[in-house]
Amino acid sequence: xxxxxxxxxxxxxxxxxxxxxxxxxxxxxxxxxxxxxxxxxxxxxxxxxxxxxxxxxxxxxxxxxxxxxxxxxxxxxxxxxxxxxxxxxxxxxxxxxxxxxxxxxxxxxxxxxxxxxxxxxxxxxxxxxxxxxxxxxxxxxxxxxxxxxxxxxxxxxxxxxxxxxxxxxxxxxxxxxxxxxxxxxxxxxxxxxxxxxxxxxxxxxxxxxxxxxxxxxxxxxxxxxxxxxxxxxxxxxxxxxxxxxxxxxxxxxxxxxxxxxxxxxxxxxxxxxxxxxxxxxxxxxxxxxxxxxxxxxxxxxxxxxxxxxxxxxx
Amino acid sequence: xxxxxxxxxxxxxxxxxxxxxxxxxxxxxxxxxxxxxxxxxxxxxxxxxxxxxxxxxxxxxxxxxxxxxxxxxxxxxxxxxxxxxxxxxxxxxxxxxxxxxxxxxxxxxxxxxxxxxxxxxxxxxxxxxxxxxxxxxxxxxxxxxxxxxxxxxxxxxxxxxxxxxxxxxxxxxxxxxxxxxxxxxxxxxxxxxxxxxxxxxxxxxxxxxxxxxxxxxxxxxxxxxxxxxxxxxxxxxxxxxxxxxxxxxxxxx
Ligand SMILES: Nc1ncnc2c1ncn2[C@@H]1O[C@H](COP(=O)(O)OP(=O)(O)OP(=O)(O)O)[C@@H](O)[C@H]1O
Ligand SMILES: [Mg+2]
Numbered sequence: 001x002x003x004x005x006x007x008x009x010x011x012x013x014x015x016x017x018x019x020x021x022x023x024x025x026x027x028x029x030x031x032x033x034x035x036x037x038x039x040x041x042x043x044x045x046x047x048x049x050x051x052x053x054x055x056x057x058x059x060x061x062x063x064x065x066x067x068x069x070x071x072x073x074x075x076x077x078x079x080x081x082x083x084x085x086x087x088x089x090x091x092x093x094x095x096x097x098x099x100x101x102x103x104x105x106x107x108x109x110x111x112x113x114x115x116x117x118x119x120x121x122x123x124x125x126x127x128x129x130x131x132x133x134x135x136x137x138x139x140x141x142x143x144x145x146x147x148x149x150x151x152x153x154x155x156x157x158x159x160x161x162x163x164x165x166x167x168x169x170x171x172x173x174x175x176x177x178x179x180x181x182x183x184x185x186x187x188x189x190x191x192x193x194x195x196x197x198x199x200x201x202x203x204x205x206x207x208x209x210x211x212x213x214x215x216x217x218x219x220x221x222x223x224x225x226x227x228x229x230x231x232x233x234x235x236x237x238x239x240x241x242x243x244x245x246x247x248x249x250x251x252x253x254x255x256x257x258x259x260x261x262x263x264x265x266x267x268x269x270x271x272x273x274x275x276x277x278x279x280x281x282x283x284x285x286x287x288x289x290x291x292x293x294x295x296x297x298x299x300x301x302x303x304x305x306x307x308x309x310x311x312x313x314x
Numbered sequence: 315x316x317x318x319x320x321x322x323x324x325x326x327x328x329x330x331x332x333x334x335x336x337x338x339x340x341x342x343x344x345x346x347x348x349x350x351x352x353x354x355x356x357x358x359x360x361x362x363x364x365x366x367x368x369x370x371x372x373x374x375x376x377x378x379x380x381x382x383x384x385x386x387x388x389x390x391x392x393x394x395x396x397x398x399x400x401x402x403x404x405x406x407x408x409x410x411x412x413x414x415x416x417x418x419x420x421x422x423x424x425x426x427x428x429x430x431x432x433x434x435x436x437x438x439x440x441x442x443x444x445x446x447x448x449x450x451x452x453x454x455x456x457x458x459x460x461x462x463x464x465x466x467x468x469x470x471x472x473x474x475x476x477x478x479x480x481x482x483x484x485x486x487x488x489x490x491x492x493x494x495x496x497x498x499x500x501x502x503x504x505x506x507x508x509x510x511x512x513x514x515x516x517x518x519x520x521x522x523x524x525x526x527x528x529x530x531x532x533x534x535x536x537x538x539x540x541x542x543x544x545x546x547x548x549x550x551x552x553x554x555x556x557x558x559x560x561x562x563x564x565x566x567x
Binding site for chain 2: 195196197198200203204206214217218309
């Protein structure tokens with residue numbers, strides 16, 4: 001009798017604790033959004049919400065601020081990085097979960113997870129000292145010279161082959177998000193029930209056919225969740241991108257040339273912002289970044305609900 | 315003597331250091347139903363899965379002895395287990411519809427594997443297989459709906475239809491009715507009798523009445539050994555081993 005009462009009391013106390021903690025987290029999130037919105041209010045008032053979001057000038061001297069180049073920069077870098085990272089990440093997940101011998105799978109999985117644990121400033125440094133020279137000398141300059149001779153029209157699209165710019169930033173970003181996409185895909189593949197696989201084997205399927213027709217469709221929810229996580233990560237990534245992208249909001253962007261993202265803009269300008277309208281505009285960009293992340297998550301959640309198989313569905 | 319379809323000779327299946335079945339020699343006669351009975355854990359599933367090389371998927375399993383299909387050893391070097399599984403189909407104890415596929419796609423999944431694309435042919439096979447599995451009337455208007463929306467019994471008949479669609483020569487069934495209600499069980503038992511005109515069937519069952527009703531031959535397993543094999547009627551009416559008698563009269567198991 002006693003223990004039951006204790007149990008109930010314990011349950012209640014625990015529930016109350018959870019509710020309080022949950023509310024606290026939500027409160028912090030709301031406060032954060034509120035701070036950004038109120039900090040950015042001046043910019044939104046001056047240019048209008050859509051005017052600010054779609055304005056393409058960013059000029060502290062002329063006090064003209066528009067977020068469009070940075071919004072575009074964020075969308076392009078994260079979408080391209082995701083496109084580059086997705087197949088390698090999925091291939092690695094499949095190899096680890098389905099093909100590699102146990103010891104090798106563990107080693108590779110560990111190394112991939114380690115990629116996620118590296119601080120992003122390390123990626124930035126590696127990018128500057130290793131990747132940028134490589135990209136510049138091996139990819140950008142040869143392509144640029146080639147286009148100068150054969151297709152001059154392409155030169156504008158390619159942009160200055162200095163190594164610092166969109167291409168290097170996207171490549172590093174892709175590398176950084178591989179572990180996010182890969183480890184969720186791996187977990188999802190591991191969770192495909194054995195009897196599902198066996199049922200397909202019993203029909204005379206090869207291992208690859210089992211992967212393609214049973215494992216991947218069954219795991220698609222988790223694979224998609226990994227994609228979303230990777231995308232969210234790419235959208236918010238700041239340090240490495242700031243170090244590599246060249247930080248220029250000058251439209252139009254080119255493939256090799258400098259660009260900027262919302263996160264890189266904030267990191268780059270916040271410290272020396274003069275206050276007033278510039279600071280408010282930076283906070284307004286932060287607010288837009290928050291909205292973008294929120295939108296990605298909401299859309300992803302909606303799609304995920306329709307995609308999930310098994311536990312998620314019932 | 316009846317013509318043989320499959321046969322095992324001194325088949326032993328090891329799980330790591332323990333043994334699943336030991337030294338089993340069993341004939342599987344062509345287009346007959348062979349039932350495997352015995353108490354839980356006696357090795358029925360272990361034995362059954364050796365007949366289409368399903369144990370290949372489990373690295374700890376080691377197999378000794380021979381399993382022959384039309385006289386050829388399944389475990390001889392160079393034999394492709396994928397080809398074997400196309401000829402020797404399997405229905406599992408729990409229904410396993412593929413949740414991302416429609417009823418139709420579930421049934422023709424095996425044909426897709428061999429590259430059949432022709433819509434009409436697929437539809438023909440789906441209809442024939444679903445009729446054979448006594449499910450056609452219940453699903454013919456919802457073939458393109460997800461198979462996971464069906465009841466457990468219907469899902470199990472989907473699994474059977476799926477196995478039949480590839481026209482296996484031998485069909486292995488591991489307690490196909492253990493999760494089903496009496497009416498679905500009846501439907502499946504009825505379909506077995508019709509199936510054996512084309513297919514050789516090996517069926518594991520916990521239910522002795524079922525074995526007695528549907529099978530032509532019965533093998534009784536106990537603790538990894540095959541104790542007795544014979545025509546079903548003889549085995550049930552006049553068992554030669556006292557342990558078989560004890561089991562079929564319900565004194566243990
Ligand atoms: N994957 C496995 N790994 C290790 N041991 C196993 C494995 N599968 C079965 N065994 C063992 O092999 C023996 C035979 O098991 P099996 O599943 O073949 O019995 P069964 O007759 O099918 O039983 P049931 O009627 O409960 O399905 C048991 O002792 C079991 O513990
Ligand atoms: Mg079993």
